Amino acid sequence: MKELVEVREAVELLSRTPALLDLWLVALPEPWLTADEGPGTYTPVDVVAHLLHNEETDWLPRLEHVLEHGEAVPFAPFERDGFRDRFKDWPLERLLPRFSSARRENLDKLVELRLSPVDLNRTGMHPALGRVTLRQLLAGWQVHDLTHLAQIARVMAKRHSETVGPWRDYLGVLHDRVRA
Amino acid sequence: MKELVEVREAVELLSRTPALLDLWLVALPEPWLTADEGPGTYTPVDVVAHLLHNEETDWLPRLEHVLEHGEAVPFAPFERDGFRDRFKDWPLERLLPRFSSARRENLDKLVELRLSPVDLNRTGMHPALGRVTLRQLLAGWQVHDLTHLAQIARVMAKRHSETVGPWRDYLGVLHDRVRA
Numbered sequence: 001m002k003e004l005v006e007v008r009e010a011v012e013l014l015s016r017t018p019a020l021l022d023l024w025l026v027a028l029p030e031p032w033l034t035a036d037e038g039p040g041t042y043t044p045v046d047v048v049a050h051l052l053h054n055e056e057t058d059w060l061p062r063l064e065h066v067l068e069h070g071e072a073v074p075f076a077p078f079e080r081d082g083f084r085d086r087f088k089d090w091p092l093e094r095l096l097p098r099f100s101s102a103r104r105e106n107l108d109k110l111v112e113l114r115l116s117p118v119d120l121n122r123t124g125m126h127p128a129l130g131r132v133t134l135r136q137l138l139a140g141w142q143v144h145d146l147t148h149l150a151q152i153a154r155v156m157a158k159r160h161s162e163t164v165g166p167w168r169d170y171l172g173v174l175h176d177r178v179r180a
Numbered sequence: 181m182k183e184l185v186e187v188r189e190a191v192e193l194l195s196r197t198p199a200l201l202d203l204w205l206v207a208l209p210e211p212w213l214t215a216d217e218g219p220g221t222y223t224p225v226d227v228v229a230h231l232l233h234n235e236e237t238d239w240l241p242r243l244e245h246v247l248e249h250g251e252a253v254p255f256a257p258f259e260r261d262g263f264r265d266r267f268k269d270w271p272l273e274r275l276l277p278r279f280s281s282a283r284r285e286n287l288d289k290l291v292e293l294r295l296s297p298v299d300l301n302r303t304g305m306h307p308a309l310g311r312v313t314l315r316q317l318l319a320g321w322q323v324h325d326l327t328h329l330a331q332i333a334r335v336m337a338k339r340h341s342e343t344v345g346p347w348r349d350y351l352g353v354l355h356d357r358v359r360a
Contacts, residue, residue, distance in 0.1 A: 009209045013336070020203055024196060029189045129346040136345035143344055146337035147353035153330035156193070157323045164323055165316035166309040173327035176356055 006135065007115055010142055011107050017145050018100035021048055024152070025092055033092065035159045044152045045092055046083070051148060052099040053083035059141040060106035066124035066134055067113070074125040187295055190318055191287050197325050198280035201228055204332070205272055213272065215339045224332045225272050226263070231328060232279040233263035239321035240286035246304035246314055247293070254305040 025033060025044055036043045042050065058078050065075060087095060113119075120135040157173045168174055205213060205224055216223045222230065238258050245255060267275060293299075300315040337353045348354055 009211065012207075012209050013212065016204060016208075020200060023200055023203055027192075028196075029192050031189065032193065126346070129349075132346060135343060136347060139340040139343035139345075140347035140351070143337045143340050143347070143351045143354065146333040147351045150330040150333035150337070150353045150356070153326040153333070157326035157330070160319040160323050163315060163319035165319075166306070166312060167316060167320035167323070169309075171320070171323045171327045173330045174323065176330070 003111065004115055004117065004120070006120060006138060007110065010138055011111060013142050014103065014145060015107055017051070017149070018096065018103050020149070021051075021099070021152075022096050026096065031159065032156050035155050037155055037158060042151065042155065044155060045095070047148045047152055047155075048092060048095045048099060049083040049087040049090060050080070051145070052095055052102060053086055054078070054144065055099060055102040055106060057082075059137065059144070060109060062124065063110070063113075063134060063137055066122055066137070067119070069124070071123050071125045071131065074127045077127045183291065184295055184297065184300070186300060186315065186318060187290065190322055191291060193322050194283065194325060195287055197231070197329070198276065198283050200329070201231075201279070201332075202276050206276065211339065212336050215335050217335055217338060222331065222335065224335060225275070227328045227332055227335075228272060228275045228279060229263040229267040229270060230260070231325070232275055232282060233266055234258070234324065235279060235282040235286060237262075239317065239324070240289060242304065243290070243293075243314060243317055246302055246317070247299070249304070251303050251305045251311065254307045257307045 025048070033044050036046075057076075062075050065073070115134070120133065120138070122134050123131050124134075124137070126132045154173050154176050157171070161168065161174050164171060164174070205228070213224050216226075237256075242255050245253070295314070300313065300318070302314050303311050304314075304317070306312050334353050334356050337351070341348065341354050344351060344354070
């Protein structure tokens with residue numbers, strides 16, 4: 001059976017994220033990696049830990065949960081900041097290989113599931129959002145990667161919010177609010 | 181003479197962008213590469229062309245201009261959409277190697293200039309923004325890369341604005357306004 005286009009496009013995007021983060025962040029001077037947007041916000045390293053935490057407990061595990069339980073058993077809630085305990089003091093050099101292998105395993109599973117168009121309409125129960133389809137979950141996984149890649153660019157850019165002087169008006173990312 | 185920390189951190193960041201774009205975008209399924217946010221907005225491929233256009237005429241050339249002319253001769257205006265004529269119909273496979281070599285040449289020049297702390301306070305005249313320092317220009321160059329990396333993530337994410345369904349509320353990048 002041929003892979004669904006939705007699955008193929010998702011795999012193409014999602015498979016690139018670990019190498020992209022590796023190339024972008026490893027051995028970058030420390031001030032880039034420890035930049036944040038204030039108390040409680042994420043540094044670029046926090047983003048990697050959060051993505052790894054998601055990989056272990058959120059998107060693909062929930063997809064399998066829907067295939068097994070449908071709406072009958074809601075997902076376990078996901079702790080957005082759960083990575084802070086789980087991966088406390090893990091450096092980038094330890095987080096990234098782990099994220100890379102977790103992501104690869106999850107995408108291998110996704111492909112092996114050979115989802116059909118009907119499967120994408122199957123529904124599960126999100127503890128806060130209510131009924132969700134697998135199509136929504138698959139899109140959410142991808143947009144979640146992208147929102148955090150945008151966040152890394154934004155957090156690093158804001159190191160220079162003041163330094164850019166009058167160029168500030170031209171550089172939209174400096175005006176984006178703090179958010180995940 | 182030891183390189184200034186501002187220059188070293190800039191080079192570390194700026195030197196990674198071409199390879200990062202290559203890894204992220206080359207051979208990605210077409211719908212990701214042709215996504216935009218409406219008429220006149222940039223696709224991911226447009227962003228690469230715009231970055232290349234900047235590399236040839238904007239940041240480093242202006243830095244050299246300041247060292248030569250100070251405030252006496254304002255910069256030539258930069259056409260934000262000038263890439264549309266200059267690189268019309270260039271595919272990613274042609275844009276990216278060109279951007280990569282232009283960026284490398286510019287960073288080599290930057291390092292060879294061996295800027296001093298006093299040099300970073302030297303001023304030039306921006307045709308719209310008025311007096312700017314080299315410190316501001318160097319920061320602007322870096323934030324410009326980051327604002328466009330965030331833009332690529334945002335534009336691609338918005339392909340799935342509707343598809344994510346109720347997850348939309350959790351995915352901040354979908355709520356960012358259209359801007360460079």
